[in-house]
């Protein structure tokens with residue numbers, strides 16, 4: 076047990092907690108995409124960047140320690156996060172207008188939260204393969220943000236180890252661990268945890284597309300700051316109860 | 317009376333949906349015309365842009381004529397706004413981007429179904445297609461982005477009324493949408 080401050084507010088933490096866990100339990104939202112409290116932290120997207128005693132750190136991997144002074148909701152950090160979000164948009168093929176994840180997507184919701192209206196960067200329009208081979212699951216690599224949540228879920232929860240990221244830079248892409256490289260031969264089941272953790276529209280369950288109409292979706296009315304805290308605070312609390 | 321704000325609008329590689337959404341401001345357009353007048357726009361059919369305060373661009377760039385028109389707008393307008401997903405990220409027209417242009421043209425005009433006298437159109441009057449559909453901020457400086465497919469009438473209205481009142485345009489949460 077100890078205490079840190081986030082933007083001047085005193086926040087208690089349990090031994091072994093990361094900054095984001097302490098913040099989440101105390102009801103303070105730190106934007107994040109590759110972090111999901113159900114899985115081991117990955118620390119790759121850098122959206123959760125905060126300043127700890129003047130140094131930029133990833134809140135999802137950095138351990139809380141007595142007396143830390145953390146800055147989170149500042150213009151400087153939110154501007155950096157907006158830039159990171161814009162980069163994620165231009166390095167994939169994100170056309171929300173015809174994406175079935177729209178309204179339920181965390182990347183989009185983070186864009187809304189940060190008031191991103193358009194990117195300052197040029198688009199890459201990378202060529203990425205769609206894998207529609209599986210009966211129940213669609214893999215559209217155009218929208219993958221390399222958070223490795225599916226990798227972690229498949230390896231650590233499902234015990235199947237079906238996914239990995241291959242390639243470097245703009246050639247980064249998700250690969251499937253099966254003889255043909257296709258999802259249908261992988262033994263992935265629609266009940267697998269890995270089928271339900273993608274924060275964007277890259278892994279989708281088929282035939283669900285418009286069951287929930289646009290306008291009634293997760294982030295249509297409520298900001299991700301609110302949704303994320305109400306979903307994740309109980310998960311974090313359960314870890315030490 | 318102070319001079320009216322001059323506004324120009326155009327649809328490049330778009331579907332006119334953003335213009336339709338603009339007209340969805342309904343009778344608020346009367347309040348708008350009290351303080352603003354349209355220069356070049358599909359609403360007026362004026363063909364070239366005079367000096368303007370505000371240029372609203374719908375659609376991305378798919379051919380040489382789009383680029384030419386966009387540059388005319390940038391020269392004429394003090395503020396230029398990318399309106400809608402196509403202007404901002406290429407959107408549906410950009411679906412052709414991973415496919416080589418030659419293959420796209422051949423699919424439409426040579427190998428497609430029911431084609432007689434197959435040939436790729438090459439009349440010199442036709443603007444040349446760009447290799448890829450590109451968003452407008454890659455070619456000219458864009459002052460504001462107004463996202464949405466299309467941006468709702470309320471978003472367009474909020475944006476315009478902020479600008480007219482001399483405020484920095486700022487959309488509340490439900491009016492920022494990328495879809």
Ligand code: SF4
Pocket residue numbers: 168169170171172174175176177178180181182183218275276277494
């Ligand atoms: S995955 Fe999210 S950000 Fe990407 S196109 Fe779909 S809704 Fe938009």
Ligand code: SF4
Pocket residue numbers: 218219220221222223224225226249272273274275277278
């Ligand atoms: S497919 Fe989804 S969960 Fe897997 S790495 Fe890509 S974005 Fe993350």
Ligand code: FES
Pocket residue numbers: 106107108109110117118119120121122123124133134135136
């Ligand atoms: S959420 Fe911390 S690096 Fe991605």
